[in-house]
Amino acid sequence: MPFYKFENGKVFYEIFGEGEPLLLIHGNSVSSRMFHPIIKLYADNYKVILFDFPGHGKSSRLEKFETDFWYYNSKVSNALLEELNLKNVNVIGTSGGALVGINLALEHPDKVKFLVADSFEGESSLETFVKTIREDRERDKKIEEAQFFWKDMHGTDWEKVVDMDTNVNIEFAKTGNSFFHKSISELDVPTLLTGSLEDEYCNHLDKIFEGLKDKNTALKIHIFEKGNHPAMFSNHEEFFKIASEFIAKKM
Template identity: 40%
Template sequence: MKNGNLDRETLTASLVGSSGGAWAAINAGLLRPDLVEKVVADSFDGRTLAKNFVQNLINERSGAKQDGQAVWFYQWCQGEDWERIVDMDTRALVRCAEEKNPLFIKPLSELKVPLLLLGSRGDEMTRPDFQEEYEVMAGETGAEICLLSEGGHPAILSKAEQAAEFICKFLH
């Protein structure tokens, strides 16, 4: 604090992103390492999208809109207009996959903030080889990897208490 005002240059935040939010969190760390202290990236495909990503995404989102627990989760995350937001997110991800857009704004090797890659082996939405993908990413970034033996998509929801333990340990 200087003269009762916060010194903005000393404020940082740690970010936790799940699924598509994992890319957003990593990109924030790549773009503004001065503002991001640490990043947790949960339940995502990694550096590239799996070959069947689009069809899996469309199937998952269609089913999720009919699933009470998924609807609750979307409402909890996005609010009452969750369906509009989920639809916009789905369209953006499909377009990204079809146009083969890069998922990161810079090479991962340029990430200067600590990274935790989190996931569960039972995740039906991530690529089948996501563990190997996480290992390659860790080699490029020095990331820690935490793979839960059980759970679905995302790990932070399907195994919330276990995920929270690892996240809190990493952030502290």
């Protein structure tokens, strides 16, 4: 299995298909395996690059996650592109992966050609989400379907990974900081924001995205009327079409 070194550990990655490179960035509490059910759709058209955040999936485990989790994993993403000697890569990040993708584009604009940021909460933590995350996760961990899903993502130590993710969401929210180290107004990479009005974690993504567009008028927005979190999966065929058109400069 392919790995690359990052700090004191190894990060797992894999590549599917051929063509223009496309980096897919997974979200919180999961791994790159989340993309496997839809990977053929993308690999038939792109050289798709997947990786697991440190402490997730097949990557080396950590004692705890960095509080500045989404900025930290943008550095992990950049290290992978350095390892593969790639620049001007198309990037799709979903949920927490969208935050990682935006950080990557803000810090290393030469690495990102087009960015699609899907189903994320804006510039800072949502109080409504963080307030109930521990209770929600404890409930979900008792559901057999959720157990199977997380075990498929991470293996037998899935519960520790999920608990560490719960903790980092709470710890980061306490800082009151933005997910990004630079203003969204500095985002020069062509960027499409996507989400669903029915997102169960945030039912007003349209208003959040419009607020971001007020700060950076170059941002493009597409909101799906239907579909749960994340829109990349609940609207996977239409999402692929829209994202591909954006990458092909047809939007």
